[in-house]
Amino acid sequence: MKTSNKQWQIKGRILDVARRPLVMGILNVTPDSFSDGGRFFDTHKAVARALEMVKEGADIIDVGGESTRPGADPVPEQQEMDRVVPVIERIVSRCGTPISVDTTKATVAEAAIKAGAHIINDIGGLSVDPTIAHVAAKHRCGLVLMHMKGRPRTMQDAPHYDDLMSEIVDFLKSALHRATHNGVELASIVVDPGIGFGKTWAHNWKILKQLNQLASLGRPILIGTSRKRFLREQVGEEPKALESATLASHVAACLNGARIVRVHDVFSHRCAMDVVRALQ
Numbered sequence: 001m002k003t004s005n006k007q008w009q010i011k012g013r014i015l016d017v018a019r020r021p022l023v024m025g026i027l028n029v030t031p032d033s034f035s036d037g038g039r040f041f042d043t044h045k046a047v048a049r050a051l052e053m054v055k056e057g058a059d060i061i062d063v064g065g066e067s068t069r070p071g072a073d074p075v076p077e078q079q080e081m082d083r084v085v086p087v088i089e090r091i092v093s094r095c096g097t098p099i100s101v102d103t104t105k106a107t108v109a110e111a112a113i114k115a116g117a118h119i120i121n122d123i124g125g126l127s128v129d130p131t132i133a134h135v136a137a138k139h140r141c142g143l144v145l146m147h148m149k150g151r152p153r154t155m156q157d158a159p160h161y162d163d164l165m166s167e168i169v170d171f172l173k174s175a176l177h178r179a180t181h182n183g184v185e186l187a188s189i190v191v192d193p194g195i196g197f198g199k200t201w202a203h204n205w206k207i208l209k210q211l212n213q214l215a216s217l218g219r220p221i222l223i224g225t226s227r228k229r230f231l232r233e234q235v236g237e238e239p240k241a242l243e244s245a246t247l248a249s250h251v252a253a254c255l256n257g258a259r260i261v262r263v264h265d266v267f268s269h270r271c272a273m274d275v276v277r278a279l280q
Helices: 043-056 077-094 106-115 132-139 164-181 201-209 211-217 229-235 239-255 266-279
Strands: 007-010 013-016 022-028 060-064 099-102 119-122 142-146 189-192 221-223 258-263
Touching (some): 007 142, 022 043, 022 266, 043 060, 043 077, 043 266, 060 077, 060 119, 077 099, 077 106, 099 106, 106 119, 106 132, 132 142, 132 164, 142 164, 164 189, 164 201, 164 211, 201 211, 201 229, 211 221, 229 239, 239 258, 258 266
Parallel strands (some): 022 060, 022 258, 099 119, 119 142, 142 189, 189 221, 221 258
Antiparallel strands (some): 007 013
């Protein structure tokens, strides 16, 4: 069946990614996030932050209960569920903004979708837990397939590619085939090249410059550079400089094909995406 790469089907809804790039707000419900240091580990603070991001213009809230920073160890399934499910339930009861769960575990994904989430954001692209595809197919929810080389604990140990973009495209093409073979509708899938996940400084910049090569996959492209190390290496640790660098990299990515940006600073990105809309 032919699908449009300008729409994203998520659990009974259609998100239009043609009008302007969508803003996915990051909500880390972890004590050890690389970027916000557990500021929203408390359920009440997490829900309050989610509602604040909605007011700032977030199109999607991405809830994660396991840090995926370089060197991070996995979190037990039950502990991850205990972190994300109460937050998702409370957000859903307070607003109608679509919720994504950032997880590589099918059991966590299932619990999150039952709690009201609309999207599974799988940083492993079905390579960590292939049964996530069954959950996505069963609930007809959205699915983000991301490229990651290795696992978070070791992914930055000298990652090497013979042909960076070809290998990313081939990985994502295989993930798309695996997902659709297991019943996920193509219209429900978005692809992500995985900035910072098993990539060097040079790899990340090359992905941004050659992002349009992912257009051959025929699905909307999600990009996430927010506050990542390669930007820190470029502009330093000062928060304003880092946010400016994040914003610039996301605008460049959208002008080169990205249709969803995953961010910490929602308000500035919502304004920037309106500018991108005008340019396009």
